[in-house]
Amino acid sequence: xxxxxxxxxxxxxxxxxxxxxxxxxxxxxxxxxxxxxxxxxxxxxxxxxxxxxxxxxxxxxxxxxxxxxxxxxxxxxxxxxxxxxxxxxxxxxxxxxxxxxxxxxxxxxxxxxxxxxxxxxxxxxxxxxxxxxxxxxxxxxxxxxxxxxxxxxxxxxxxxxxxxxxxxxxxxxxxxxxxxxxxxxxxxxxxxxxxxxxxxxxxxxxxxxxxxxxxxxxxxxxxxxxxxxxxxxxxxxxxxxxxxxxxxxxxxxxxxxxxxxxxxxxxxxxxxxxxxxxxxxxxxxxxxxxxxxxxxxxxxxxxxxxxxxxxxxxxxxxxxxxxxxxxxxxxxxxxxxxxxxxxx
Amino acid sequence: xxxxxxxxxxxxxxxxxxxxxxxxxxxxxxxxxxxxxxxxxxxxxxxxxxxxxxxxxxxxxxxxxxxxxxxxxxxxxxxxxxxxxxxxxxxxxxxxxxxxxxxxxxxxxxxxxxxxxxxxxxxxxxxxxxxxxxxxxxxxxxxxxxxxxxxxxxxxxxxxxxxxxxxxxxxxxxxxxxxxxxxxxxxxxxxxxxxxxxxxxxxxxxxxxxxxxxxxxxxxxxxxxxxxxxxxxxxxxxxxxxxxxxxxxxxxxxxxxxxxxxxxxxxxxxxxxxxxxxxxxxxxxxxxxxxxxxxxxxxxxxxxxxxxxxxxxxxxxxxxxxxxxxxxxxxxxxxxxxxxxxxxxxxxxxxxxxxxxxxxxxxxxxxxxxxxxxxxxxxxxxxxxxxxxxxxxxxxxxxxxxxxxxxxxxxxxxxxxxxxxxxxxxxxxxxxxxxxxxxxxxxxxxxxxxxxxxxxxxxxxxxxxxxxxxxxxxxxxxxxxxxxxxxxxxxxxxxxxxxxxxxxxxxxxxxxxxxxxxxxxxxxx
Numbered sequence: 001x002x003x004x005x006x007x008x009x010x011x012x013x014x015x016x017x018x019x020x021x022x023x024x025x026x027x028x029x030x031x032x033x034x035x036x037x038x039x040x041x042x043x044x045x046x047x048x049x050x051x052x053x054x055x056x057x058x059x060x061x062x063x064x065x066x067x068x069x070x071x072x073x074x075x076x077x078x079x080x081x082x083x084x085x086x087x088x089x090x091x092x093x094x095x096x097x098x099x100x101x102x103x104x105x106x107x108x109x110x111x112x113x114x115x116x117x118x119x120x121x122x123x124x125x126x127x128x129x130x131x132x133x134x135x136x137x138x139x140x141x142x143x144x145x146x147x148x149x150x151x152x153x154x155x156x157x158x159x160x161x162x163x164x165x166x167x168x169x170x171x172x173x174x175x176x177x178x179x180x181x182x183x184x185x186x187x188x189x190x191x192x193x194x195x196x197x198x199x200x201x202x203x204x205x206x207x208x209x210x211x212x213x214x215x216x217x218x219x220x221x222x223x224x225x226x227x228x229x230x231x232x233x234x235x236x237x238x239x240x241x242x243x244x245x246x247x248x249x250x251x252x253x254x255x256x257x258x259x260x261x262x263x264x265x266x267x268x269x270x271x272x273x274x275x276x277x278x279x280x281x282x283x284x285x286x287x288x289x290x291x292x293x294x295x296x297x298x299x300x301x302x303x304x305x306x307x308x309x310x311x312x313x314x315x316x317x318x319x320x321x322x323x324x325x326x327x328x329x330x331x332x333x334x335x336x337x338x339x340x341x342x343x344x
Numbered sequence: 345x346x347x348x349x350x351x352x353x354x355x356x357x358x359x360x361x362x363x364x365x366x367x368x369x370x371x372x373x374x375x376x377x378x379x380x381x382x383x384x385x386x387x388x389x390x391x392x393x394x395x396x397x398x399x400x401x402x403x404x405x406x407x408x409x410x411x412x413x414x415x416x417x418x419x420x421x422x423x424x425x426x427x428x429x430x431x432x433x434x435x436x437x438x439x440x441x442x443x444x445x446x447x448x449x450x451x452x453x454x455x456x457x458x459x460x461x462x463x464x465x466x467x468x469x470x471x472x473x474x475x476x477x478x479x480x481x482x483x484x485x486x487x488x489x490x491x492x493x494x495x496x497x498x499x500x501x502x503x504x505x506x507x508x509x510x511x512x513x514x515x516x517x518x519x520x521x522x523x524x525x526x527x528x529x530x531x532x533x534x535x536x537x538x539x540x541x542x543x544x545x546x547x548x549x550x551x552x553x554x555x556x557x558x559x560x561x562x563x564x565x566x567x568x569x570x571x572x573x574x575x576x577x578x579x580x581x582x583x584x585x586x587x588x589x590x591x592x593x594x595x596x597x598x599x600x601x602x603x604x605x606x607x608x609x610x611x612x613x614x615x616x617x618x619x620x621x622x623x624x625x626x627x628x629x630x631x632x633x634x635x636x637x638x639x640x641x642x643x644x645x646x647x648x649x650x651x652x653x654x655x656x657x658x659x660x661x662x663x664x665x666x667x668x669x670x671x672x673x674x675x676x677x678x679x680x681x682x683x684x685x686x687x688x689x690x691x692x693x694x695x696x697x698x699x700x701x702x703x704x705x706x707x708x709x710x711x712x713x714x715x716x717x718x719x720x721x722x723x724x725x726x727x728x729x730x731x732x733x734x735x736x737x738x739x740x741x742x743x744x745x746x747x748x749x750x751x752x753x754x755x756x757x758x759x760x761x762x763x764x765x766x767x768x769x770x771x772x773x774x775x776x777x778x779x780x781x782x783x784x785x786x787x788x789x790x791x792x793x794x795x796x797x798x799x800x801x802x803x804x805x806x807x808x809x810x811x812x813x814x815x816x817x818x819x820x821x822x823x824x825x826x827x828x829x830x831x832x833x834x835x836x837x838x839x840x841x842x843x844x845x846x847x848x849x850x851x852x853x854x855x856x857x858x859x860x861x862x863x864x865x866x867x868x869x
Contacts, residue, residue, distance in 0.1 A: 001726045006787055053700070105530050123700040125529075129691035132393065136826075143824035150816045158809060238759050241821055241829045245766065245836065248817030252770075252810040256777065259806045287780040290726070294719050294776065295769030301715030302765050307707035309385075310762055317766070 004286040012281045012329055013274050013337060019330030023219060030226020040225060043234035044126060046140070048133035049095045052108065053124035056088040060116035065090060068115025072107045083308040089123075140240040141187045145194065147247050148217060149173060152198065155251075156210035159258060166210065169201055208339035209258050213251060216332035220250045220324045227319050233312055242316035249295070250324020253288045254332045260284050261336065273340055277333050285329075292325040352853055358845070359740055362747025369750060380749045382524075383757030383831050386705050388698035389524035390532060391827060394497075394688040396517045401489035401686040402482050406433050409456065413437070416455060422447040425469055433477065434462060440470025448473070489685040490517050497521065497536055497688075499681035504535055504674075518691070529695050531674065539643050539687045540678040542595030544629070547637035547649050548586040556586050564589050568639075570646040573666060585646050587639050592629045594683075597622025601679035603672045604662070612672040613664040616679065623659025631655035642675075694827070708761035716742075716768050723772055727779050729868025733854045734775035737846035741771045744842035745835060754838075757831030767839025774811070774847030778803040779869055792867035796855050804848055811840050 012019075034040065044051050065079050069092065077094040105122055112120045128136075149170050156166035173194050180190055195218065202211040221243055228235065260280035268276060281288075296318060303314035369379045384391050406429050413435070417424055425438040439445050452459060452473075458481060465472045477485075494513055501509050501523070510522040526532055548565040556567045570583040600617040618626055630638070630652050639649040640663050647665040667675065720738065723731035745764055749756055782799030790798065818837035825833055859867075 006784070055699075121697065121699065122695075123697040125693060125695040127690070127693040129395075129689075131395075132692045139824045143820050146824075147817045147820045150820065151813050154812060154816060237826070237829050238762075238832070241759060241825065241832045244817045244821050245814070248814035249770070251813045252773065255810045255813070256806055259809065283784070284780075287777050290776045290780070291770075291773040294722065294772045295766070297718045297722065298711075298715035298765050298769035301718065302711045302762060305707060305711035305714055306762065306765075307704060309704060310708070310758060313759065313762055 002286070003289060008285060009278075009282050010285075011278060013278045013334060016330065016334040016337075019334065023223075023327070023331055026223045026226070027219065030223055030229065033226055033229040037229050037232070040229055040235045041232055042133075042137070043236040044093065044128050044133070045237045046133050046137045046235060047095070048128050048130035049093065051124070051126040052092040052122060053082060054090050054092060054108075054112065055121045055123055056090075056112075056116060056118040058118045059088050060090075060118050062090075064116040065092070065112060068111040069108075071115065072111045074108075088118075089308075136237065138181075138187055140237070141191055143240065143244060144221070144247070145177065145191045146174075147244050148195070148214065149198075151217070151247065151251065152202075152210050152214050155213045155255075156202075156207045159209035159262065160207050162205075162207065165205065166207065169198070169205075173198060203339060206339060208336045211339045212258070212332040212335040213254055215335050216254055216324075216327040217247050217251065219327050219331050220246055220320055223323050224316055224320045228316065233315070236312070238310070238313040239316050242313050242320065245317065246320030246324060250320060250327065252291060253325055253328035256284050256287055256291075257281055257328055257333055258336070261333070273337055277337055281329055281333055288325060288328060292321055295321055349853075351849065355850055355853055359743065361751075362744045364747075365750035366743060366746040369746070377750065378753065380746065381753060381755040382701075382705075383755045383760065383828060384522060384524055384694070384701075385696050385758045385828050386701045386708075386756065386761075387524055388527075388696050388701040389522065390526050390529050391692070391694040392521040392523075392533070392536065392690055393514065393692035394493075394519045394521065394536070395691045396490045396493045396519065396684075397687045397689060398486040398489040398493075398517050399686075402433055402477070402485050403429070404686070405485055406435060406477065409459065410435055413451075413456065416451055417448070420447060420451065422451070424448070430474075433482070435459070435475040437473045437475065438467070438470060439473070445471055486517070490519070492685045493688060494519050496682050496684055500535055500677055501532075503677045503681060504532065506532075519688070525698070527698065531670070533690065533693075535674050535678060537688055537690060538678050538684075540595065540681075540683045541643055542598070542679060542683065543591045543641045544593040544626075545591055545639050545641055546588045546633060547639050548588050549637065551586040553584050553586050557584050561586060568641060568644055568646050570649070583646075585639060585649060587641060587646065592638075593618075593622060593625050595679060596683070597625070598679060598682075601676045603669065603676050606664070611664070612667050612669045613662050614667070614672050614676050614679065615660065615662050618659040618661075620659070623657070626659060626661065627655060627657045704758045705761075708758060708765075712761065712765050712768070715765050719768055719772055723775070727775075727869055729858075730775075730779050730782075730855075733851050733858075734772050734779070736854065737775060737843075737851045738768060738771050740850055741767065741839070741842045741846045744845065745838045748838040748842070749834070752834075754834045755831050756835070757828040759828045760831030760835040763832045763835030763839060766836065767843065770814070771839065771843035771846065774803075774807045774843055775851060777807055777810075778847065778851065782867070782869055786867065786869070793859050795867065796859060800848070800852050800855075807844070807847060811844055815840050 062079050066077070069075075069077050069079070074092075074094055074096075076096075077092055079090055079092050082089045082091040105125070109120055109122060153166045153170045157163040177190055177194050181187065195214075198214065199211070202214070224243060224246060228239070257280055260283055261277055264271070264276045264280050268279070271279065299314050299318045299321065302310060303318065306314060365377065366380075367374050368377045372379065410427055410429050413427055414424075422444050423439070423441075424444065425440060427435060427437040429435055437448065439448050449461075452461065452475065456475075458477065459475045460478055462474045462476045464474075490513065494511065497519060498511050501511065501521070506523045506526055508524060510520075512520050514520045521536065523532060548562065551562040551565050553567075556562070556565070561567045565586045565588050568585050568587045570585060572581045572583055573579070574581070597618045598616055599619045602615050603612055604615040605612055634652050634654065637649045637651050640647045642663075647663055663675070716738070720735045723734045723738075725731070727734065742764065745767065748754070778799050781803045782795050785795035785798045786792065815837060818833045818840065821833035822830055822837065
């Protein structure tokens with residue numbers, strides 16, 4: 001069986017303007033959504049708060065659950081169905097932490113039982129204090145930053161043989177971020193600035209593969225975050241894990257194309273850079289699609305069968321893999337062409 | 345097989361080793377090795393992060409120093425116009441007259457050399473001395489408080505009886521506690537979080553309780569409450585008490601605390617025993633205060649306030665308070681393990697019930713099976729014979745992850761299962777890259793043997809590059825992540841290493857085996 005016949009020749013690079021406009025549109029939509037929603041919708045892991053997952057014998061009315069909660073002083077809570085509607089499972093969320101101390105489980109069990117007339121089973125309680133939430137937020141951002149940084153070092157080292165240069169650049173960025181973070185600079189701004197500096201450096205140093213890879217990565221992660229914002233899905237710790245995995249995984253396709261570009265660069269000296277890149281994308285198109293396809297198969301299985309807790313994780317991964325596959329062809333490769341001085 | 349190769353032997357050894365490690369998880373009795381650890385989100389249990397309010401330990405120390413200073417001054421006949429603790433944990437002492445001032449400075453430099461005199465100011469009444477603990481000393485007290493809290497909590501949990509608890513320091517003043525399989529989370533939290541500061545104080549019987557409840561307790565006394573629960577209705581009433589501030593004896597003098605049953609009322613109580621010094625003090629205070637009420641105060645709550653009938657020698661006392669047997673047992677545990685040097689606050693809690701954990705395992709395995717079977721079918725359909733080789737590699741890959749988890753005693757969490765599922769999709773990627781390359785080589789007119797050889801050698805570097813980036817991410821995640829996310833990083837990392845091995849070594853060996861000897865002109869790919 002073969003999806004892509006050998007000798008396929010699609011002019012991907014010729015359509016790069018179309019690709020750029022599409023990507024730009026997605027980035028702008030993500031940006032607007034993030035502004036409207038005032039940043040990502042942080043779950044209790046990052047915002048702090050309390051979450052209770054509770055299962056009833058019979059179907060209770062959501063109003064009854066709410067009134068039960070109000071009895072024990074939990075106002076402003078969100079109550080929503082969790083999982084399949086037939087399972088009578090609910091997720092109760094409130095922004096106030098520090099309340100799961102003395103007698104909390106007992107109090108909530110009694111209040112819910114008397115309000116709904118059905119015995120609740122408290123299946124999960126999560127409470128995150130505001131300070132812990134803040135710490136986790138900082139850690140998550142740092143993790144993203146360091147992943148991007150280390151990957152860039154690896155890419156520019158492996159593809160351009162400039163280990164020392166990229167190592168020094170990365171070292172300087174790392175220490176800058178570290179020192180500024182001591183002075184309580186806002187983390188997101190700091191990291192955005194560091195990334196910007198990285199991009200400018202790569203442009204001037206003509207690290208074209210590293211440039212292509214990192215632009216594609218930022219593109220993938222930002223659009224996935226934007227999609228979460230548009231759908232108003234919550235950011236939790238597993239979602240950060242998903243974003244990081246996307247950083248690592250969506251690069252696979254990019255690396256396959258880059259490897260082929262490098263190979264063709266040596267073999268086919270007569271071709272222009274543009275032709276080489278087009279040839280390379282076409283030659284590797286089959287594996288680009290297949291590798292993503294096998295991963296998507298398992299991810300969809302996780303999305304539909306893995307249960308509610310892991311649902312958003314699977315969703316983020318699916319989005320990331322799709323965007324990553326697209327960006328390896330339409331973002332990463334054209335950027336290599338753009339950064340290459342001979343073609344400017 | 346053509347001949348024995350070292351590579352083949354090594355492959356067999358690695359697979360067998362993984363099998364040896366994985367088997368006890370499914371057949372616990374086959375040989376003695378531990379099962380794969382399940383995370384709290386899968387087996388149920390409680391994860392707590394406590395913050396030790398170690399600033400309070402500094403306050404307590406300063407408070408005690410003020411008390412001792414006053415005592416020493418009284419002994420030496422030095423008069424002072426007031427000594428008190430300030431909110432920034434310094435001490436202000438006011439004295440007048442040269443004799444008093446000289447005596448005071450001599451006392452501080454001789455007996456209280458931990459304190460330094462920060463400033464002296466001459467005021468109308470005399471001289472104001474500001475004393476403080478050196479910064480390093482305060483830090484020391486804080487550190488000790490956290491360490492002692494960790495030790496105390498560990499003792500309490502040991503006595504409570506939880507299998508395989510994990511208690512560790514996190515940062516400067518946080519303690520992370522993991523209690524797998526625990527069901528009565530409320531009781532565990534009460535047991536861990538109780539400061540258990542036991543004090544014996546006299547009841548102020550001359551003061552007016554009613555006016556104290558309005559907010560003006562007489563100087564030298566505080567308003568504390570006793571919780572009285574009506575055993576039939578379950579209603580709790582608060583009984584106010586005026587308690588003298590001076591602590592006559594505290595829990596530090598205890599040597600033992602046990603649950604006893606009152607033979608008369610058939611009610612449990614906690615019998616306590618003092619050490620020799622404590623027994624002497626207890627005998628003295630009971631002897632000096634006959635017919636007065638002595639309050640037993642635990643964490644600012646009055647447990648009982650019996651009238652002293654007679655001098656009590658022998659160093660034994662009892663704490664009563666309408667306990668259930670469980671409450672009495674837990675109180676005995678906290679008293680035996682000792683008081684926390686500073687109060688603790690729960691700043692993070694994650695509790696998963698056992699039913700939810702079981703559901704998560706079931707659904708995780710289900711999606712793993714379905715996803716795995718779909719991928720296996722797809723590979724056979726797309727690559728025929730070669731697909732089968734990839735499928736064998738995939739099964740071995742999952743076996744290796746399991747073996748790795750068991751061998752390193754890593755913890756499998758729900759995101760960890762997701763990591764394995766993800767690996768299933770990613771493990772065949774390496775094979776896809778190789779197979780596509782072989783197809784290209786075949787198309788360029790090479791023989792099957794040459795194509796396979798070229799395919800593996802040329803794809804190897806690409807596969808390595810692609811996997812290193814994901815491995816970098818796994819390492820970063822492991823470094824920054826906590827709990828479940830760490831579990832994901834572990835399975836992702838193991839999965840990548842395993843898939844490198846299965847694709848570049850195992851698949852290649854199988855290919856070479858099937859091709860060796862025969863002069864095949866076709867390849868099932």
